[in-house]
Structures are given as structure tokens and as C-alpha cells.
Amino acid sequence: MLLLALDTATPAVTVALHDGTHVIASSTQVDARRHGELLLPAVDRVLDSAGLALDAVTDIAVGIGPGPYTGLRVGLMTADTFGLALGVPVHGVCTLDALAYEADVERGPFVVATDARRKEVYWARYADSRTRLSDPAVDRPADIADQVSHLPAVGAGALLYPDTFPKAHEPQHVSAAALASLAAERLAAGEELPAPRPLYLRRPDAQVPKNYKVVTPQ
Amino acid sequence: MADEPLVLGIETSCDETGVGIVRGTTLLADAVASSVDEHARFGGVVPEVASRAHLEAMVPTIRRALKDAGVAASDLDGISVTAGPGLAGALLVGVSAAKAYAYALGKPLYGVNHLASHICVDQLEHGTLPEPTMALLVSGGHSSLLLSTDITSDVRPLGATIDDAAGEAFDKIARVLNLGFPGGPVIDRYAREGDPTAIAFPRGLTGPRDPAYDFSFSGLKTAVARWIEAKRAAGEEVPVRDVSASFQEAVVDVLTRKAVKACKDEGVDHLMIGGGVAANSRLRALAQERCERAGIRLRVPRPKLCTDNGAMVAALGAEMVARGRRPSSWGLSADSSLPVTDPHVPAPDDASAGHSHEHVHEVSKENLYS
């Protein structure tokens, strides 16, 4: 197996290669506004450093969020299109799950929270690094404080709101290395991974672009 | 001809997910998935709705285009994609797909300009573009007069709208008339049964001291809305057919008058009209009439090639390959305000020097879509 993993659901643009046993190359750059520019060069660099070409890849794993939509779609669209061109399966991995895995917590419970912008967090509760207890959700920190404030928490969303997450600590962002390891572990165990479709968790803003103004009051 | 470049083009600048395949100036496939129905109830294109739809439609639309064209992806000579202008988030979906596809197939990538693509598409209909080419581009997003001596390297703006795009005016008037979205096709339909001289609506920017090639449709839009609202306030029925015909006449009168003047002034003996509004039947008829009278040859592609599609992007990509233009880098960004003067976005000089295209590592330092 040669698994290419990527995630663009957090400010990190992160790519890793996994041979079924180990992560053999990886790259993580944190820049929330340049996912579109950074991802392909990062894939190229990671393959190059492993001395491999993309056509050696047998599986693709991609973070499906939740995450800010514009960046999230860069990873998903890239993974989808790689899958089409190479004819290999594309697996989805919940980004919060990959972050939980990276946090390496043997005994929880604990919380993973990422920044959802607009003063909200994407979050879920975990029993341990491999076991999620609740569906990913998006909420204002204050509204979930009584469910989470007594628990350890990881992720930039937790570090951003210390009133709600007083026990927040690293890691902040997901790494594709963790995402790849989790995906490889689950695939080896014969588990079915989710489809590579985005977890938006919010309806699209139904705002008409501002240049469409009513001509005269109705 | 088999030695002409075989190029797949991807377009996602607005609400159409377009994937086209051309060989040189021959159209092989034009697959389009539109999210227009999802925007109808908002009366305009909602960017996030469009972006979500592009992500879902992309892979099926690429598959369909390849099947329609009867070619294998491995036979392609290049992938082109709209790099801008357009909706930032929507463009980014197409650019991400094009980069991944080109990279995975080991083909060169060409990020191209949406407006230049609207002009170049006519090669698929009427053969190689004359040089120079005069083009009138009219759509929901733009209304421009452009002069190009080489569609891959030199596009000069002569004039543009100073407020609303022509297609936008159609959408707004359709909304005032409660005709739904998009407004262009429905107004065209009603106008066919109406009298274009029934109401004298204003012709924007046509005074002797006004800029010769710029357009303005905002005043017209307000005048039409006021006229309709006055009728309603008086308790009278609004003559939808006559309003549609008179409004449409005001738009296409100015567009064609200025386009023909530009041709005469610049000594260009033909005119190309593109963009969604070029599908308007009255615009086509009046342009034909005025061009004939002025001894100008009119080139307007069939309506399906005038609205946004992938074939136009493939057509310009094929021209880039044919003329040996430099491909884009893997760090290509979506640029929502890409100037019309940039027909494509080549890799930066330093990035391509000493590297094959497949190993360009440099990325642009600028953030162009924040």
C-alpha cells in the first residue's frame, strides 16, 4: 500500500505518504489563506522527497472537515480528481478524528475543537484517540461550556476560547501524517471509511451578492 | 487534424461547471452542469451555493466530457482552466481540479482568462480568429469592448460598463417584472411579442461628450423600474411584453451602436460577440443588420458557446499550446480580479528556469483570493 493523505480543513496545508506501516514523507505549512496555491507544490515535494511518483499511489485519504469551506474544498477537489485520474479509491477521514488521533490520548474523555470562524468552533467529544463519542457539531463556545469546560481539549478552536476550554493544549492543527496513520490503521482493520464528501455543518449563506440591490423600495 | 493540440478545459467562474475538450479549433465535447436552479429563488448567483455545486459536479462532468469526445485522458496535450476573473471560491474549485488532473496525468497546465476564452471560443464555430479581432463581451458579469491582436498574448480593453453589466440589468428588470431568474431568456421571449418602440427608455452614455466605448445600464434599469412602479401605483396593468421589448431594445441599441463604431474607428472589418447576453435574439438580429450596413462581418457563436462553458477554456488552452505559450506553475492561484490584459497566467520566470514543468516548486508569494 502507498497511501497519499491530505487535509485542508484547518489553517494547515498538510500532505503525507504512508506505506501501510510508516509515514515515509510529510509536509505541513500553516497559512489559512493560501490552501489553493500551496497544496499541489506540497504534494510534489512530498513525493519527490520519497523518490516516488504519483502513479505509485494506491489509495488516497482526505480530511472531510468540518472546516472553513473554501479551504476545505481545495483538499477534497484535489483528492477527488487524483482519484479520477489514477483510478484509485479515495477515502474520507473526519478532520477532528485525525486531530484526536494526533493528540494521542489513551484515556479520555477529551474534546477536539477547531476554529469555525464567526466566533464558533467545530467540535466533538472523544473517549480516547480512536473513539469519537459525539457527531461533529458547530457551536458558539459559550453555548457548549457546560458540556466541555471540565474536559481536556485540543485544537486551535479550544486554544482560542480559554473561558470555554480552560484545559486546552496542543496540537492546534491536524497533520496529514496522523490522518494517514489513522486511515491506514482503519483500512488494515477492514473498516469502511466515509465517502470523501465535505462536512459543512452549516447551510450556505443565502445572501444575494451585494451588487444585486433592489431598484426602488417595494 | 491529429497533430493539433488536444486540450481539456475547465470553467467554474460562476454557476456553470463546464468541461470542454477541443482538438485545435475543433469542438469535441462541451459538458456543462449548471446550478442555476439552486440560485433562482435568491434572484442572483449565491457564491457558496455555486462553489458547493462545482465540487459535486466536477468529476462526473470530466467523465462525461471524455466520453462525449471519445478520447482517453492520457491522450490530452494539456489542461486549461479559468484562473479568473470570477467568483473567488468558485474559481478555486476549478483551479484545484485542473491542477490535480494535470499533475496526475503529467500534462502541462494553463490558467487562462475567462474573458479571452469568451472570444477564443468563436474559433470552434467560425475557424481561426482574424487578427486583430474586435470583440463585444456581454454577460451577467461583464460588458466590454476588447481589441485583440493575438488572443494568447494581447487583449486591449477599449471600453467597459461603468456600473451594471448588461446581463445584470436583464436580471434586475426581470425581477421587477416578477419573471424570475435568470432574466435574459425570459425577457427575450416576452420581447418577441412586444413593441420595441412602445416606450422610449434612455440610452446610457450616448451623449456627444460621453466616453465612446464605455457602457452604463444603471440609469436605464432605474428608469424602467420607475416606469413599472408608476403603472402599478396608478392601478394600471403593466404591459410586460412592451416593457420587455423596449428595455431590451435600449440595451442592444447601445451595445451594437458602440461596437460598430469601435470597428469603424479602429479599421477592423469584423466583430465578434460573446458572453451570455450574446444568446439574446434581438442583439444578434440588430448586430447583423448594423454590421451588414457598415460592411462589417459579424461572428457570433451558437448560444450554447456564448454562455459560460468549458469548451471556450479548452479553445484558448489549445491556442496556448499551439503558440508555445509557457504553462502555469503548480502554485497557480485563482484570481477573482484577473485583468483582461492577462490572457493567461504563465509560471513566474524564475520558477521555470532550469526546471521541467513537472518540477516547478516555487509558489507565488501573493495571496490573490483572500
Ligand SMILES: [Zn+2]
Ligand atoms: Zn462569462
